Amino acid sequence: xxxxxxxxxxxxxxxxxxxxxxxxxxxxxxxxxxxxxxxxxxxxxxxxxxxxxxxxxxxxxxxxxxxxxxxxxxxxxxxxxxxxxxxxxxxxxxxxxxxxxxxxxxxxxxxxxxxxxxxxxxxxxxxxxxxxxxxxxxxxxxxxxxxxxxxxxxxxxxxx
Amino acid sequence: xxxxxxxxxxxxxxxxxxxxxxxxxxxxxxxxxxxxxxxxxxxxxxxxxxxxxxxxxxxxxxxxxxxxxxxxxxxxxxxxxxxxxxxxxxxxxxxxxxxxxxxxxxxxxxxxxxxxxxxxxxxxxxxxxxxxxxxxxxxxxxxxxxxxxxxxxxxxxxxxxxxxxxxxxxxxxxxxxxxxxxxxxxxxxxxxxxxxxxxxxxxxxxxxxxxxxxxxxxxxxxxxxxxxxxxxxxxxxxxxxxxxxxxxxxxxxxxxxxxxxxxxxxxxxxxxxxxxxxxxxxxxxxxxxxxxxxxxxxxxxxxxxxxxxxxxxxxxxxxxxxxxxxxxxxxxxxxxxxxxxxxxxxxxxxxxxxxxxxxxxxxxxxxxxxxxxxxxxxxxxxxxxxxxxxxxxxxxxxxxxxxxxxxxxxxxxxxxxxxxxxxxxxxxxxxxxxxxxxxxxxxxxxxxxxxxxxxxxxxxxxxxxxxxxxxxxxxxxxxxxxxxxxxxxxxxxxxxxxxxxxxxxxxxxxxxxxxxxxxxxxxxxxxxxxxxxxxxxxxxxxxxxxxxxxxxxxxxxxxxxxxxxxxxxxxxxxxxxxxxxxxxxxxxxxxxxxxxxxxxxxxxxxxxxxxxxxxxxxxxxxxxxxxxxxxxxxxxxxxxxxxxxxxxxxxxxxxxxxxxxxxxxxxxxxxxxxxxxxxxxxxxxxxxxxxxxxxxxxxxxxxxxxxxxxxxxxxxxxxxxxxxxxxxxxxxxxxxxxxxxxxxxxxxxxxxxxxxxxxxxxxxxxxxxxxxxxxxxxxxxxx
Ligand code: FES
Ligand code: FES
Numbered sequence: 001x002x003x004x005x006x007x008x009x010x011x012x013x014x015x016x017x018x019x020x021x022x023x024x025x026x027x028x029x030x031x032x033x034x035x036x037x038x039x040x041x042x043x044x045x046x047x048x049x050x051x052x053x054x055x056x057x058x059x060x061x062x063x064x065x066x067x068x069x070x071x072x073x074x075x076x077x078x079x080x081x082x083x084x085x086x087x088x089x090x091x092x093x094x095x096x097x098x099x100x101x102x103x104x105x106x107x108x109x110x111x112x113x114x115x116x117x118x119x120x121x122x123x124x125x126x127x128x129x130x131x132x133x134x135x136x137x138x139x140x141x142x143x144x145x146x147x148x149x150x151x152x153x154x155x156x157x158x159x160x
Numbered sequence: 161x162x163x164x165x166x167x168x169x170x171x172x173x174x175x176x177x178x179x180x181x182x183x184x185x186x187x188x189x190x191x192x193x194x195x196x197x198x199x200x201x202x203x204x205x206x207x208x209x210x211x212x213x214x215x216x217x218x219x220x221x222x223x224x225x226x227x228x229x230x231x232x233x234x235x236x237x238x239x240x241x242x243x244x245x246x247x248x249x250x251x252x253x254x255x256x257x258x259x260x261x262x263x264x265x266x267x268x269x270x271x272x273x274x275x276x277x278x279x280x281x282x283x284x285x286x287x288x289x290x291x292x293x294x295x296x297x298x299x300x301x302x303x304x305x306x307x308x309x310x311x312x313x314x315x316x317x318x319x320x321x322x323x324x325x326x327x328x329x330x331x332x333x334x335x336x337x338x339x340x341x342x343x344x345x346x347x348x349x350x351x352x353x354x355x356x357x358x359x360x361x362x363x364x365x366x367x368x369x370x371x372x373x374x375x376x377x378x379x380x381x382x383x384x385x386x387x388x389x390x391x392x393x394x395x396x397x398x399x400x401x402x403x404x405x406x407x408x409x410x411x412x413x414x415x416x417x418x419x420x421x422x423x424x425x426x427x428x429x430x431x432x433x434x435x436x437x438x439x440x441x442x443x444x445x446x447x448x449x450x451x452x453x454x455x456x457x458x459x460x461x462x463x464x465x466x467x468x469x470x471x472x473x474x475x476x477x478x479x480x481x482x483x484x485x486x487x488x489x490x491x492x493x494x495x496x497x498x499x500x501x502x503x504x505x506x507x508x509x510x511x512x513x514x515x516x517x518x519x520x521x522x523x524x525x526x527x528x529x530x531x532x533x534x535x536x537x538x539x540x541x542x543x544x545x546x547x548x549x550x551x552x553x554x555x556x557x558x559x560x561x562x563x564x565x566x567x568x569x570x571x572x573x574x575x576x577x578x579x580x581x582x583x584x585x586x587x588x589x590x591x592x593x594x595x596x597x598x599x600x601x602x603x604x605x606x607x608x609x610x611x612x613x614x615x616x617x618x619x620x621x622x623x624x625x626x627x628x629x630x631x632x633x634x635x636x637x638x639x640x641x642x643x644x645x646x647x648x649x650x651x652x653x654x655x656x657x658x659x660x661x662x663x664x665x666x667x668x669x670x671x672x673x674x675x676x677x678x679x680x681x682x683x684x685x686x687x688x689x690x691x692x693x694x695x696x697x698x699x700x701x702x703x704x705x706x707x708x709x710x711x712x713x714x715x716x717x718x719x720x721x722x723x724x725x726x727x728x729x730x731x732x733x734x735x736x737x738x739x740x741x742x743x744x745x746x747x748x749x750x751x752x753x754x755x756x757x758x759x760x761x762x763x764x765x766x767x768x769x770x771x772x773x774x775x776x777x778x779x780x781x782x783x784x785x786x787x788x789x790x791x792x793x794x795x796x797x798x799x800x801x802x803x804x805x806x807x808x809x810x811x812x813x814x815x816x817x818x819x820x821x822x823x824x825x826x827x828x829x830x831x832x833x834x835x836x837x838x839x840x841x842x843x844x845x846x847x848x849x850x851x852x853x854x855x856x857x858x859x860x861x862x863x864x865x866x867x868x869x870x871x872x873x874x875x876x877x878x879x880x881x882x883x884x885x886x887x888x889x890x891x892x893x894x895x896x897x898x899x900x901x902x903x904x905x906x907x908x909x910x911x912x913x914x915x916x917x918x919x920x921x922x923x924x925x926x927x928x929x930x931x932x933x934x935x936x937x938x939x940x941x942x943x
Contacts, residue, residue, distance in 0.1 A: 004222060005279075026279070040189035041182020043407070045356045046440040050866040053356055081182035094180045098172050101835050104662030106179025107186065107356040107407030128879075136875040139866075141356050141408045142662050144842035144903075145874040147835055 010074040014039070015083030023070040030054040030065025032073075033080055041081040041110045045139065052138035055111035056080050062118045081110035090117050093155040102151035104142030112138050116152045125156055163826075163894075167675035170831035173667045174686075175405075175660065184405040187360035187377045188437045195362065196225055198423050198436040199281035201271040201288045202445060203263030206297035206518035206859035207312070210261055213271060214289040221287060223280030228272040228426055230258040237425035238391045240416070242482030245633035247489050250322035253313040253516075255481045257422040262295075264312055264480035265520050266860055267445025269419045274426055274434060297859035301454070301477040301515035312480060312516045321478060321514040322489060326496055328571045329507035334469035338460030342543040347928040348532050348908070350452035350477070351851035352444070353525045354871055357407020359447065360437030361420055363427035371398045374424060378403045379414040379659055380699030381691040386635045387416050387485060388424055403689035403699075406661040410843065411525040412448045413661075414701045416484045419446060444853075444864040450525035451847065451929075452477040453495065453532055459540035460507075465548045467559045469507035470500040470571075472536065476514035476522075483523035485634045488514065491522070494529025494621065497572035499537050502581050502617040502797070503559045508571035518859050524701070526843060527904035530620060538616045538909035539927060542916065552615055552913070553594055556585060560617070574621065576795055580887045581617055584799040584821040587883050588615075591819055592801055605921055610808055611816065612918025616800045616909030621793035622703035622824070622898025628792055639787035640708040641695035642716040644673065646724065646780040648766045650744060650759035652679065654686045654716075657697010658709030663900055664832035665705030669713045671828055672894070676717030677724070678741030679758065695783060703898025706828050707794055708786055711892045715784030726776045727761050786892070794889055796897040798822035800841070800906030802914040808922075808940055811933030813849060813915060815878035822902050823885040826895035833899045834882040840903020841880050846872045847904070848911040852930050 005024045012019050014037060023032055028047075033039040033056065045053035047066045054065035057079040084090045090113050096102070103109040112135060119126055119134040126134070131152045132145070140148065178184060215227040233256075241252045259270045271288050275281035298304045298312060304319035312319055335341060361376040372394050378384055381401040389396035406413065423436040438446065457472040476492040492512030499510055545555035560581040561568070567577050594613065601611050629636040643655040654673050660666040666686040674681040688694060697712075698704060721741055728746045729736035732755055740749040746756045764771055765780045772778045788794070803817040820837050827833050850870035854862045863869045880903075888895025908929055915936070916925050924939040937943045 024279070034188070035191075039182075040186075041184070043186070043357070044188065045358075046866040048440070048865060048867065051356060051440075085181040097180055098176050101172055101176070101664070101831055103176055103179055104664070104835065104839060105355075105357065105406060105408040106176065106184050106662060109179055110182045113180070132874045132877075136873050139356060139871060139873065141354055141410070141843070141871070142839045143835060144838035144840075144872075144880060145877050146838050146879050149874070149879075 008071045010071055012073050012075060013077045015079055015086065025069065025071050027070045028066050029068040029070045029073050030056065032070035033065065039080045039082050043107050043110065045107070052115065053108055053111050055114050055138065057114060062115055081113060084114060084117065092158045093117060093152065096151040096154040096158065100147045100151040100154065102143060102147040108138055108140040112140065112148055120156055128153060164675050166671040166681045168827055169671065170829055171667060171671065171681060173664050175666055179405065186357050186405050186407050187362060187375060190362045190375050192362060192364055192433040195433040195435055196274045196276065196430065197278040197281050198426065198434055199273050199278060199285045200269040200419055201285050201290060202442065203259065203266055203268045203270055205263065205292060205294050206266045206299065207295040208263050209293040209295060210259065210263065210270065211291040211293050215271065218273060218284040218287040221280065221284040223276040224273060224284045225276065226274045226430060227284070227288065228274065230256055230260040233257055233422065233425050236429055237421060240391060240484050242484040242487045243633065244487035244489050246631055247322055247324065250482065250489065251316045252482050253315060255418065255484065257418045257425055265518055267520060269422060272422055272426055274430060297518040299517050299519060299855055299859035301475045301517065304515040304517055305513065312518060319516045321482065321516050323511060323513045324493055324496060325511040326572055327509045331469045331471050331507040331509040334507035335458070335460050335471065338468055339463045340461040340544065340547055341458055342540055342547055343458035344539060344543065344927050346455040346457065346536055348451045348453045349852040349929060350449050351847055351853060352447050352449045353410040353412035355408030355410060355412060358438040358440060358443045359413060359417060359420065361423060362433060362435045363424040364433040365427045365431060367431045369398065370394055372424065372428065373400045373402065375402045375404065377406050377413060379409045379661060379701055381659065381689055382657060382696050383485065383636055383699065385691040391421060392424060392428055400692040403659055409661040411701060414699065415448055415486065415523060417446065440866055441864055444869060445861065446520060448483060448523040448525060449479065449520050449853065450491065450522065451532065452522055453491070455532060455536050457536045457540060459544055461544045461548060465544065465550045465555060465558060467503050467505040469505055472496065472499050472510040474512040476512050477517055478514045479519045479521035480516060481521050483521045485636065486524060488521065488523050490524055491529040495533045497574055498530055498533035498619060498621065499572065501570050501572060501574065501619045502561060504561050504565060505571065510572065526840065527901035530618065530901065530905040531844060531847065531908040534616055534618045534905055535909035535912050539912055542913050556615065556617060557582065574793060574795060575791055577890055578887055579619065579795060579797040580823045580885050581797060583885055584797065584823060587821045587885060588799050588801050588819060591881065591883065592817065597803065609805065610918040611803060611805045612914045612916065614802045614910045614913030614917055616906040616913060618798055618902070618906040620703060620796045620898065620902050620905050622796050623707035623794040624702045624704065625788040625792050637696055637698040639785055640697045640712040641783055641785040642709070642712040643695050643781070643783045644716045644720045646720060646762050646765070648759065648762045650683065650757065650762050652677065652684045654684055654713065655694045656686060656688050656709050656713065657695050657699070658705040659689045659699040661700060663700065663705065663836055664829065665700065665709060667832060668706050668828035669709055672710050672713040673717045676714055677721045679744045683744055703900040706896040707892065707898055710828060710896050711786040711894050712784055714894050715786060716782055719782040719784055723777050723779055723782065724758065724761050727765050727772055727778050728756060730772055730776060731756070731764060788891060791891060794891065794897050796824045796899070796902065798902050798906065800910035802910040804911065804914040804918060806915055806918040806936060811936035813931060818878045819881040820903065820906065821883040821885065823887050824899040824902065825888040825897040826886060827884055828896060830884055833884065836899050837882045837903040838880045840901060841907050842872050842877055844904040844907020845877065845911065847929060848908045849930050
């Protein structure tokens, strides 16, 4: 019972930078990004795959960082909100969220931005219903969602 | 009184930019050198004696630094009692940071493990063996108040915590004589706040200077500073509580939590930084809960449909203790004070009885007691309307208090200045064509589609005055102070005791300062959430920031402006009152001609003070405070209108429209107020339709995960129309009242009424929240 937890070496690309680390096999990806790499823009709200706060991109697809082990990201390309912010990829969404006050506490926000960006990439002119649908796995306790929907619609109009 | 922009402008928030870039700083983002992590062993039983605790195996596990039980904390941290001196008869048991010999709710912290990582702390916690002797749990107030029930706190002879009552007129006679009486039993089930960021803190104790710094996800840094100083016996000037970005709070983060205090105590014990962040499962078991009331109420009407009298009995299913430091009285007390408040009537009686139960502590979460008072009142009004064959709109128009009634003291003892019930309804009727809705409703019913409309008029007791906690004996500031400092470059730093968890009060205060001094809003930087740097204040709770923090900012702004003009007057050889500050420039008040810039004034004020005569007020750091006098609350009001469709086969409810007409006096930033209302409505929808803690017969929680405890998500939520009316309070110069809870307050009532209106053809009335599909289908006799 006091056996040491096994670790494994992983190599991946995070926000365009090469990362080589040794991680305990049980460490989930979002904890690894936050605690080992200091990428605290991804948040943890439930650790059981429900709230969506830990949403990140792995090989271009949005996933829940709490439902994936860091070891599974070996060889992958990971993008977090810090990366998306730095490249300007989500700039129009960020501007629209700011103007519409589509965030209050901001804890859900990085995940909302990445999730919305994935929608707009696949569907540049979504309806309000489609936006609500896409964001239906992201819990926001503060805004009541409407301003977020408005902001995503604005960003779509601005050609995100 | 008119105020210049940006007061009243819908500006976006400065703080939001950081958060949008993933640069927020929430508790779990903080890492300090040598920091340890804490995990707790919590009681698996609602009620059980602790026979023995064996920590030997856990203490030897990898990474473990210390295992701590209640015995280890003796002499390190004091116990406490959640008293309130305005309710001196309340039974208030002693509570401790870790359970000593008995656990009284499932989830109560019993043992703490400090380890080098949270994972190692959790590993070790699993190997702590607690031998329990389970006791029969009490989980319902009706059972708890039975003299034969097991007693939860052996110091007392029963489980009744307190009762409070108000009575006006002669309600017994009024009911006896009334031509029409409607009566219902209501049940408002227990839920909680579910902030997306869970509770958490990093406590950092330095024994060499007896200094405690706590970074905490919290609403009230000064309150926590006082509590940690007193309970941990550290001089208060050595305690600093910093609340940086807070990931949602909603009232659940303005209390003292035993696990959080234990974390501070262990940091003191170990002399090194310690992090504790509740995980989601712990949150459901240990956060403050809200609601959980059974209310029996009735309303009497005369033959024309005028309300004569109202009576209400509230059974308050509280938790295992009285919350600290505010006590748990308020939900029950607000229910008996606020019920019936929008309506003219002469006879009133209301009583609340609070019972201790083997459940998590119940207390203050967004809109304390108000949604219940509103829902009970509004459903009785609708039932009366139905009984008398009057439509619900007319019923309200006839019975509202109007301008001729104000000012008055309500039946529940609340002083009311001018409120705008009729005007809110008028505005709603401009937006919602009720006749057209009724026609459509009828057509749809014939087609088997059931839509209903529900109105809920509410009063919010915002911005609590200093008397409530001052006389209550709690160290809780209801006064606000603002400190302004003009920098040599002409920018202004502002420090406030109000705090911001996303509501935007930082922006509201920034706008007040900018507007009053006369500078661009970007020249003002607001700092909040630091008990060391900011003037003592109350933080955020009870819809208070704009009214109290805003007024203090107005006063400070005016003083700074005066001093700037004094200096400018000396330099320009002109009378100070012939000058004005506009857009950061000193101008001639009449012609508007520019004289000099603010940085020129500031540079003299800071570096060449010898140019200013001693008898000229020229301080460029000023403070001003605001405490209300002679009023306990600052009532705001409004109206919710919900239009819903009930699927009578599935029991699901869909929104067709949701409108709020809201009057919180002067608006500092209409967009931010509207967003507060929207967020509040959706939390109210959560309580009205989804959120409920379900317990089994033995008092064990059945749905303590985010997958099982339902919260509102984007797909089901409506767009919410918000209309503002502005009836400024006459009690302050700014005229702002509180806004943060209005959205939640009216939602329960509007939705209950809308659903019951939709189901009117089936002759059923639902009076229990949440209105789950099961409850709807049961009422319809389908299951
Ligand atoms: S933290 Fe991953 S879904 Fe909630
Ligand atoms: S802004 Fe707070 S949870 Fe979404």
